[in-house]
Amino acid sequence: MASFAIKVIRHALKGVAALSPEAAGSLAFNLFSVTPGRKPKNAKEKAALAAAEPVIAKARPVTLSYAGGWVLARQFAAPHGAANAKRILLVHGWGSRSDYLAAMIDGLVKGGAEVVTLDWPGHGGSPGRTLTMPAAVRAIDAAWRHFGNFDVCVGHSFGGASLACAAGGIVCDVRSHVAKKLVLIGAPSEMTWLFKGFGKVLRLAPKTQAAFEGVVERLSGRRLEEFDAARIIGVLAVPTLIIHAEDDKEVAADHARRYAAAGQNVEIHWANGLGHRRIVSAAPVIARINAFIHAEDQKAAA
Structure with missing residues (x-):
């Protein structure tokens, strides 16, 4: 009702x-x-934010401006002496914030990468109370302009779809930004x-x-139907890892299947039992992402 x-x-x-x-x-x-309120909704979310503090404290905060506003980025340095360190852009989903990705940030850095995160407009440490896909694409563009090229882009939910749309140059006045690899977690395939x-x-x-x-x-x-992340992934032919749970109640598993059908450049990893939110903190998921990111280096070292 x-x-x-x-x-x-x-x-x-x-x-x-x-x-x-x-x-x-x-x-x-x-x-x-309109974006959801930023305050933790329950004790579980308060505990998650508290647990994230030691990881988030290691970051260098950076303010990025774009047409329409600014967003907070955080830069996490790669481990000292890491060989062939990859630069990763990591973005959260609707109603979330970078802090909730602390386990993934920590895992990717320990895996030998430099990680840059964004808090979307209206989320986390960024101002505002609204978020649109065009604004997200412009925020991604601001990150590329400030930090330079990214080897890998990783996004959860709305963030994953936004990365795909940014790669496809879907906002007409923003240049496309295509990483060497993409990882989309619990992401919608179209809007x-x-x-x-x-x-x-x-x-x-x-x-x-x-x-x-x-x-x-x-x-x-662009028309709404052009915000088709699966079609974009298929056209770009960039190596893409799709991670999804069949029990995801927020973004149906059919979206993952639609990505998988987009082209041979797409591989799918089912993380069943982890739903839509726990999936970003699960150790097996983080390990799978690290394996995908560093696959060529591991082959070369073998």
Whole structure:
């Protein structure tokens, strides 16, 4: 059953749509883009943030500006004397923050890499209360411009899809940034399903739904259906590791299968039993990512 707030929003949007479907669509997009609160929701999240502090304290914080705002990046140096250290861009998902990736940061650094993380707009240490895919792509562009090329890009959930879209140059005024390898964890393969699902929850009329989706083109110069991460991965033919759990209740496993069908450059690793969030901290997952990242170096040393 819909909450009272949802019922009020539906009624308000219906009233606005009677006068202007375009205005109602814009309002719906504004609601869609609002980010969750940053405060830990429960004792488990408080404990996770506390446990992350020793790892996060090792970082060098960097402020990155982009058209529309700025984001907080953190740079974690590779271990002293690490041979052939890879530079990795690591990004979190919607409603998360870099701190929740502390186990992965620690594991990737110990594996012999320099790691750069981003807190998305409206998340963690970055300002704002909204996030859009075009803004995420611009934040990724800011990281590339500041730090130089990345050998590997690793992203969880929304972050994974954002990395794919950034690699595909999907925002018309931002150059594409293609790493040598990609790792996408519990990531959606396209964005249309989110918009359709949100429109269904708010019971948007067809004209309002079209206006809602049309905001994407105004922000990025691309239609919503062009934000197809699986298609982009297939076209780029970059070695890509997809990690997903079949029990993921937030991003269905069919998204992983869709990535896997995109091309022979894609390999899939099922991390069943880890759901959508625990997957980023699981030691076997981190080990699998390190093996993928350093595969050529390991072969050369054999």
